[in-house]
Amino acid sequence: MSCNSHAPEPPTLADIEEAAGRLEGRALITPLVESPLLNRRLGCRVLAKAEVLQRTGSFKFRGALNRLSKLTAVERRMGVVAYSSGNHAQGVALAARIVGTPATIFMPKDAPATKLLNTRRYGAVVRFYDRATENREEMAEALASERGAVVVRPYEDRDVIAGQGTVGLEIANQARRLGIHLDAVLVPCGGGGLSAGTALALAETSPGTRVYAVEPQGFDDMARSLAADERKRIAGGGHSMCDALLMPEPGALTFAVARGRLAGGLAVGDPATRRAMVTAFSDLKLAVEPSGAVALAAVLAGAIETAGRTLAVVLTGGNVDPETFSEVLASEGWPPD
Amino acid sequence: MSCNSHAPEPPTLADIEEAAGRLEGRALITPLVESPLLNRRLGCRVLAKAEVLQRTGSFKFRGALNRLSKLTAVERRMGVVAYSSGNHAQGVALAARIVGTPATIFMPKDAPATKLLNTRRYGAVVRFYDRATENREEMAEALASERGAVVVRPYEDRDVIAGQGTVGLEIANQARRLGIHLDAVLVPCGGGGLSAGTALALAETSPGTRVYAVEPQGFDDMARSLAADERKRIAGGGHSMCDALLMPEPGALTFAVARGRLAGGLAVGDPATRRAMVTAFSDLKLAVEPSGAVALAAVLAGAIETAGRTLAVVLTGGNVDPETFSEVLASEGWPPD
Numbered sequence: 001m002s003c004n005s006h007a008p009e010p011p012t013l014a015d016i017e018e019a020a021g022r023l024e025g026r027a028l029i030t031p032l033v034e035s036p037l038l039n040r041r042l043g044c045r046v047l048a049k050a051e052v053l054q055r056t057g058s059f060k061f062r063g064a065l066n067r068l069s070k071l072t073a074v075e076r077r078m079g080v081v082a083y084s085s086g087n088h089a090q091g092v093a094l095a096a097r098i099v100g101t102p103a104t105i106f107m108p109k110d111a112p113a114t115k116l117l118n119t120r121r122y123g124a125v126v127r128f129y130d131r132a133t134e135n136r137e138e139m140a141e142a143l144a145s146e147r148g149a150v151v152v153r154p155y156e157d158r159d160v161i162a163g164q165g166t167v168g169l170e171i172a173n174q175a176r177r178l179g180i181h182l183d184a185v186l187v188p189c190g191g192g193g194l195s196a197g198t199a200l201a202l203a204e205t206s207p208g209t210r211v212y213a214v215e216p217q218g219f220d221d222m223a224r225s226l227a228a229d230e231r232k233r234i235a236g237g238g239h240s241m242c243d244a245l246l247m248p249e250p251g252a253l254t255f256a257v258a259r260g261r262l263a264g265g266l267a268v269g270d271p272a273t274r275r276a277m278v279t280a281f282s283d284l285k286l287a288v289e290p291s292g293a294v295a296l297a298a299v300l301a302g303a304i305e306t307a308g309r310t311l312a313v314v315l316t317g318g319n320v321d322p323e324t325f326s327e328v329l330a331s332e333g334w335p336p337d
Numbered sequence: 338m339s340c341n342s343h344a345p346e347p348p349t350l351a352d353i354e355e356a357a358g359r360l361e362g363r364a365l366i367t368p369l370v371e372s373p374l375l376n377r378r379l380g381c382r383v384l385a386k387a388e389v390l391q392r393t394g395s396f397k398f399r400g401a402l403n404r405l406s407k408l409t410a411v412e413r414r415m416g417v418v419a420y421s422s423g424n425h426a427q428g429v430a431l432a433a434r435i436v437g438t439p440a441t442i443f444m445p446k447d448a449p450a451t452k453l454l455n456t457r458r459y460g461a462v463v464r465f466y467d468r469a470t471e472n473r474e475e476m477a478e479a480l481a482s483e484r485g486a487v488v489v490r491p492y493e494d495r496d497v498i499a500g501q502g503t504v505g506l507e508i509a510n511q512a513r514r515l516g517i518h519l520d521a522v523l524v525p526c527g528g529g530g531l532s533a534g535t536a537l538a539l540a541e542t543s544p545g546t547r548v549y550a551v552e553p554q555g556f557d558d559m560a561r562s563l564a565a566d567e568r569k570r571i572a573g574g575g576h577s578m579c580d581a582l583l584m585p586e587p588g589a590l591t592f593a594v595a596r597g598r599l600a601g602g603l604a605v606g607d608p609a610t611r612r613a614m615v616t617a618f619s620d621l622k623l624a625v626e627p628s629g630a631v632a633l634a635a636v637l638a639g640a641i642e643t644a645g646r647t648l649a650v651v652l653t654g655g656n657v658d659p660e661t662f663s664e665v666l667a668s669e670g671w672p673p674d
Contacts (some may be wrong), residue, residue: 040458053370094373114619121374121377285394286622286623322619323667326663326666330667
């Protein structure tokens with residue numbers, strides 16, 4: 001999406017470690033949760049990184065706060081502009097309040113009500129765009145130049161990727177303390193900031209752990225790009241309930257980080273995502289939004305070999321409207337097996 | 338309920354500390370979670386002790402494992418018998434599997450399907466009783482004498498109360514690490530094991546923190562007993578959606594521990610409980626069962642002075658059927674304010 005002809009320098013493990021220091025005491029070190037009954041049903045050990053418990057209800061707060069912590073005093077006075085389907089929006093809104101800078105955020109008209117409401121409650125000004133007809137990056141860039149504000153990109157940003165990468169660093173540390181070797185870590189993937197950052201963190205801190213990006217079917221641009229070893233754009237026209245993962249192409253920067261570090265990409269359909277939401281509710285007692293459930297969905301759907309293995313899945317966010325969640329719970333068969 | 342004429346000796350803080358040692362690495366140290374938006378709406382700071390994330394989905398695993406860890410080799414061979422509306426059942430069932438003893442558990446015919454299913458999945462044998470017409474204690478005692486098995490009482494047991502008290506010990510430790518003074522801690526109360534154990538733990542480790550028992554309206558026997566300074570039995574005939582908190586009278590042992598340590602009792606109705614379930618979902622991303630939501634409900638309902646204060650509420654369990662949760666989410670107005 002972002003088209004920097006001179007790509008910025010990719011982040012390193014040291015950037016992630018510095019980000020962890022900046023986030024300390026402000027972002028939660030979210031727990032790895034598991035269910036003995038779920039493990040038994042699946043025949044493997046699944047540790048869920050509960051980013052739904054992160055401040056603002058998703059991992060996006062990490063990258064936003066890391067980026068905004070580096071604003072200069074002048075930049076803080078001018079404010080920030082962002083665009084987001086809703087989780088980066090909330091992360092930027094709360095981070096902006098914490099560092100003391102005004103935030104304006106472009107959100108799609110069809111964003112979940114929870115995401116829209118809370119972005120405003122954290123104090124940001126929201127402007128709308130139409131997913132189908134308008135270019136949100138251009139709108140944000142135009143407003144930012146008009147105001148002299150900083151655009152906080154959702155993933156094409158070294159500091160944002162480094163912030164999201166703290167998820168991977170925590171997983172490696174938590175697994176080590178539990179005395180566990182992780183065979184694989186599955187990460188939901190939209191633009192690729194989290195999956196790239198997590199792969200970067202784990203490549204050096206947990207050798208032998210394979211990291212996979214998980215995307216909705218029809219939006220598996222990262223999977224295709226990894227397979228082709230170059231950025232690929234999906235055709236479009238698909239539909240998915242995963243409102244946070246509808247990007248048509250990996251970022252240039254995220255792909256540069258992900259390439260050679262991600263073991264591959266997996267794609268799941270809405271039915272598996274719905275089952276994963278019910279499983280997270282029933283077995284882990286967590287409210288997970290559709291986009292946040294795709295990594296668990298990939299495990300449930302058998303998209304990866306699991307027998308006897310130990311896996312971590314990132315439950316990236318829980319910002320789902322009660323109506324949607326209620327409908328999923330009510331319509332899925334239960335118990336799950 | 339239980340009628341020991343020679344009451345067993347009440348637990349001490351040392352018993353709770355020993356229980357914490359026994360649970361280490363087997364029970365989770367559950368996080369204290371909070372939402373900046375919820376805090377702002379309420380005008381106070383609310384820290385939620387997320388026992389829904391505890392193994393088996395409720396705090397009951399703590400007391401059960403602490404008690405079962407003390408079985409002798411002979412007792413382990415003979416097995417255990419328990420009675421429970423479903424959370425103690427699951428706690429005993431998993432603890433029994435861990436220590437290697439067979440478990441038979443009497444459960445009410447109208448127990449939530451989740452609780453029944455999972456108790457069996459953890460490996461226990463379930464027998465049914467009728468809440469209205471049968472005496473579950475007598476049934477359990479009869480079976481236990483027939484078999485030479487140990488009855489694991491849900492709250493009238495020194496080791497069970499000590500195990501539940503580790504919730505209070507953790508809250509005190511976590512608050513200290515956060516540099517927070519807690520003005521009050523609110524604890525859901527059925528037979529009183531958790532509220533008594535928590536009050537015992539906090540009385541010595543967090544002086545100045547007032548601990549309240551929270552009960553469903555119509556089942557506020559602990560509140561009445563504390564006010565009268567002697568055990569009171571409620572008239573009965575009431576109805577509440579809180580299936581785990583329908584006890585008519587505090588235990589003799591739990592009341593002995595609670596008396597003088599609990600600051601009082603609060604009662605909440607089903608409408609407040611339903612709002613608390615939606616709030617926990619929306620703001621904390623946690624699945625909380627009705628009985629597990631009453632402490633948060635008391636805060637939302639204004640049953641206690643909150644302005645400018647720092648409170649902890651224990652979210653005791655998350656074992657709620659998807660149908661029930663879905664109905665609550667769908668029918669409550671949202672957003673909550």
